[in-house]
Structures are given as C-alpha cells and as structure tokens.
Amino acid sequence: MSRGEPLRSGEEALYEAETIDRLAVIALCQRAGLWLEEIAQLLTTEGEPVSDDLLRAKQAEVHARIVVLRALESGLTHALACPSGDVLRCGHLRAEFDAVLPARHKASGSRTGLPTAKPDPPTAVQCLGNLARLRRVRDRIDRDYAHRLDVEALARGAHMSAGHLSREFKTAYGESPYSYLMTRRIERAMMLLRRGDQSVIEVCLAVGWSSLGTFTTRFTELVGMSPGAYRRQARRVSPGIPPCIAKQVSRPVRNREAPAASLLLP
Amino acid sequence: MTTMDLSIDTTPLPHTDPDASLAFYRDVLGFEVRKDVGSGKMRWITVGPPGQPGTSILLAPPAADPGITDDERHTIAEMMAKGTFGWIMLATKDLDGTFERVQASGAEVVQEPSEQPWGERDCAFRDPAGNLVRIRELR
Incomplete structure (x- = not known):
C-alpha cells in the first residue's frame, strides 16, 4: 500500500500471520494509513491565515486520530508478541480499537468499516499464548541443561525482556529460569x-x-x-x-x- | 487366581487443534487413522502404529465431560499450554533415525537422544497440543 508508511512493516509482519483474520488486520492498517494521510493534510497550511477555532477543531481531530493510532500500535505489539498460529491474537487488535474508537465514529458506522466480530477477552487469550511461550522456554532450558544459561537469549526468542521472562516464568512454574x-x-x-x-x-x-x-x-x-x-x-x-x-x-x-x-x- | 483376558486398548491424549494433532500423529509419526468422528473441536480421532493394531491413542477434546466446571476447563487449558498436562511414552528400535525425521518435520524438541543414567536411551518432543511425547529405544 502506498499510504501509511510507518505502519508498513507491521502490516507485512501480520500478512505472514497464519490467522483467519489476516485480511481484517490489513484492513485496519490501511484505515490507519488513510488517517495518517488525513493528519498530514490537516497540518498542511496553504499560506492562508487560519482562525483559532479552525486550529482547535483540527487539533481535536488530530488528537482523536493519534489516540486510535496508539491503540493500533499497542494491538500490533501484542499481536507480534504472541506465538505464531495463535488465531485469537486479532481479538487483541479489535478489542483495542473498539475500546478507543470515538463514540461518534461507532454511532455513524461510516468510518469504521471494520469486521464486526466480537473481540475475544484479551486476558484469557494472552494467558494461554504466554504460557505456551513459557513452555518453549522451559523446554529449551531442559534441552540445554548442561550449558550456561542465557536468559537474555531465551527472552529474545520469546519476544520478551529478560526481567519480564523471569517474572512470568516464576509465576507459571514456581521458580525463576x-x-x-x-x-x-x-x-x-x-x-x-x-x-x-x-x-x-x-x-x-x-x-x-x-x-x-x-x-x-x-x-x-x-x-x-x-x-x-x-x-x-x-x-x-x-x-x-x-x-x-x-x-x-x-x-x-x-x-x-x-x-x-x-x-x-x- | 482367575486369569483375565485383558489388553490395553485405548489411551487418551488431549488436543487443542484436531487437524494439527492428526497431522502430527499421521504424517510425522506414521500412525494410521482408525476412526475419526465429530467435527470442529469436538472430534475424536483414533490413531495407532500399523504394527500394533490392538492398541490405539484416542486424540480427544480435553474437557468434554459436562461435569467439568469452567474453572477446571481453564486450568486444564493452562496446564496444556504449560506442557504439564498430557504425556505418552513410545518406543522404537531406531531412535536416532526417528529423532531426525521428527525434528525435520519442525516439531518442538524437548530432549535430543541421550543416554539416561539408568542405561536407556530416549528423546522427547511436544505434539501440537503441548503433550510430551517421549520415545525410548528398544534394545
């Protein structure tokens, strides 16, 4: 797609995702891309004097777009962090969007154009996805028990920080890696x-x-x-x-x- | 003492994705599919090695029993994800060859073929549902 350059790598990463909602995610990214272009247009002045009221109105619109973009970024981060094959990670994305879409957009229904499937409860999904990641870390430790432990490398492989991995591992298995x-x-x-x-x-x-x-x-x-x-x-x-x-x-x-x-x- | 005429017939292993588990047991481990009933997640697939027609593994949904509470269902799902729930031990005469083939299929390796302190050699993988599949070498 030609719009929304900063989101391109996110879209490409998700295109590889083996989820049935891949197209829905791409649609979300394209929508965000359109918004980026609109923001750029909003901020472009043509040399004409702009009234304070107009500026305030534009500012409000920009703010609204940024809030939504932050939600998209958060959802994408979540989605990328989940193990591949986890078909429910798009629920995160939709849940994030549904949570922050301005009420008027929801009411009008004109801007969304998003799939209307019910978002999955993020906590339950995240829990199982995380546990499977931790299982793979534990299996790795078991497999390489005679080698020096490299928590940083294990954490990288699980898309987490070392501290986060240690905490999550301890919660799941009762002791640190x-x-x-x-x-x-x-x-x-x-x-x-x-x-x-x-x-x-x-x-x-x-x-x-x-x-x-x-x-x-x-x-x-x-x-x-x-x-x-x-x-x-x-x-x-x-x-x-x-x-x-x-x-x-x-x-x-x-x-x-x-x-x-x-x-x-x- | 009366002699009983019993044999081990079927042992269950849970699945979370019946198609993925079927592909593992049939295409990677070379088991034959003896029965396949149900649809969606509610699927019961009976598999077993061609050389052992009288004993099967039943790939089944983990918590189909209506007597299981939602909390218990969630605990089971967590344990399966953590890899602490289901496991089975298989055996083969050719451990290294079997290990190479299963690893080549992309299955999660838990333990490479190694000599255990009690004198046996074995290896271990995870099946798609997180069950531990240990394979020991017959000598």
Missing part, C-alpha cells in the same frame, strides 16, 4: 550419584558446573547433605517404577526446606 535450571541439574546429579559409577567431580562437570565449590554448595542447600555424603548413602530406586517416573518423583522441590537428615525419596 535460573533456579529451575539449577534444580534440574541437581536432580540429574542425584541420579548420577545414585548410580555410583562416577566421582563427585565427574558428576559436577557432567551436569554443567565448572566449579566443584558451587556445585557442592547448591547441592547441599537443596538436598540437605553434601554430594559425597549422598553418594555414599545412595541406594538404587525401587526397580518397579519406570525410571522417568522415579526421576520425576525424586526431583528436589525448591520451595521446601530440605530436612537436615538423609533425604532418600522413594
């Missing part, structure tokens, strides 16, 4: 120590720590005894339980204080 990773590594270390064929330092390196001191501190903090003591005390888990379940039920729980006595979970 870093804490989750540490717990995961300790859990794996417990399994390796139970197996008994590797030394403590070998286990430390195998699960991703380079410092024996840090490993020992974290392990003791979570498990309640040192890795060496745990290894000495270890016995095999009950053979009847599928190993992946045994690993899961013996996972150390971060929010509870580890009892000082031995911690041999079934």
Whole structure:
C-alpha cells in the first residue's frame, strides 16, 4: 500500500500471520494509513491565515486520530508478541480499537468499516499464548541443561525482556529460569550419584558446573547433605517404577526446606 | 487366581487443534487413522502404529465431560499450554533415525537422544497440543 508508511512493516509482519483474520488486520492498517494521510493534510497550511477555532477543531481531530493510532500500535505489539498460529491474537487488535474508537465514529458506522466480530477477552487469550511461550522456554532450558544459561537469549526468542521472562516464568512454574535450571541439574546429579559409577567431580562437570565449590554448595542447600555424603548413602530406586517416573518423583522441590537428615525419596 | 483376558486398548491424549494433532500423529509419526468422528473441536480421532493394531491413542477434546466446571476447563487449558498436562511414552528400535525425521518435520524438541543414567536411551518432543511425547529405544 502506498499510504501509511510507518505502519508498513507491521502490516507485512501480520500478512505472514497464519490467522483467519489476516485480511481484517490489513484492513485496519490501511484505515490507519488513510488517517495518517488525513493528519498530514490537516497540518498542511496553504499560506492562508487560519482562525483559532479552525486550529482547535483540527487539533481535536488530530488528537482523536493519534489516540486510535496508539491503540493500533499497542494491538500490533501484542499481536507480534504472541506465538505464531495463535488465531485469537486479532481479538487483541479489535478489542483495542473498539475500546478507543470515538463514540461518534461507532454511532455513524461510516468510518469504521471494520469486521464486526466480537473481540475475544484479551486476558484469557494472552494467558494461554504466554504460557505456551513459557513452555518453549522451559523446554529449551531442559534441552540445554548442561550449558550456561542465557536468559537474555531465551527472552529474545520469546519476544520478551529478560526481567519480564523471569517474572512470568516464576509465576507459571514456581521458580525463576535460573533456579529451575539449577534444580534440574541437581536432580540429574542425584541420579548420577545414585548410580555410583562416577566421582563427585565427574558428576559436577557432567551436569554443567565448572566449579566443584558451587556445585557442592547448591547441592547441599537443596538436598540437605553434601554430594559425597549422598553418594555414599545412595541406594538404587525401587526397580518397579519406570525410571522417568522415579526421576520425576525424586526431583528436589525448591520451595521446601530440605530436612537436615538423609533425604532418600522413594 | 482367575486369569483375565485383558489388553490395553485405548489411551487418551488431549488436543487443542484436531487437524494439527492428526497431522502430527499421521504424517510425522506414521500412525494410521482408525476412526475419526465429530467435527470442529469436538472430534475424536483414533490413531495407532500399523504394527500394533490392538492398541490405539484416542486424540480427544480435553474437557468434554459436562461435569467439568469452567474453572477446571481453564486450568486444564493452562496446564496444556504449560506442557504439564498430557504425556505418552513410545518406543522404537531406531531412535536416532526417528529423532531426525521428527525434528525435520519442525516439531518442538524437548530432549535430543541421550543416554539416561539408568542405561536407556530416549528423546522427547511436544505434539501440537503441548503433550510430551517421549520415545525410548528398544534394545
């Protein structure tokens, strides 16, 4: 489209979207583009004296357009932040527009020309979309557990700031990404120590720590005894339980204080 | 003790998008479609590997039971999105080949083929609904 240049990249990004309302979104962008042109025209003077009243009227119209454009920008940001394939993200866009469209536009119906489908409640939609993004972050941490954690990179991949990711992750999974990773590594270390064929330092390196001191501190903090003591005390888990379940039920729980006595979970 | 004549027949796995889940199990995992009833979200699709005709996975809507409250429905939807709800374990003789093919299809990888401390090798993916699909190697 030839109008509304600043919105072009937004429109193109949304054109790739696999949503059934793609065309509706493009229509919204085109409408915003038209408004931009009208604003430009409103602000162009032809050298003639302009009365204060006219200026005030133009100012009010410009203000009204800007409010709507801000809503569009906010909706687009939301839409771009949602994972691909989320068909409900256009509900955000429509909801934003419906919320700020001046009453007279709604009443006249002449300016909108927008699809009249009911906007989806943003909170419910955002919740599930966000949770799926967080799930992918958690899966990434699980997959790369032995590597150094890079929250910035994970956050970039999830289209969030690092701080926002940490907060959302903690709300969803009960611990921050870093804490989750540490717990995961300790859990794996417990399994390796139970197996008994590797030394403590070998286990430390195998699960991703380079410092024996840090490993020992974290392990003791979570498990309640040192890795060496745990290894000495270890016995095999009950053979009847599928190993992946045994690993899961013996996972150390971060929010509870580890009892000082031995911690041999079934 | 009386001997029972029972076999494992069907196990359910929830879907959020029946077409996407069907495509995963049929086209990526190579399962055959044994039954497909319903329409829209209310679809029940029975799938299973060709070599195992007596045992199936039923891809079903997560909370169709009318006894489930709206709050519970929402909790289930959240858990599915978080990936903490449904899971299943499959097995194969060729773990690495299977992993390559599933990864190539663009499925979400949770764990690459690795040796577990208990001596088994396995890998893990997510299906389109967020269920964890663990695949272990038969030796």
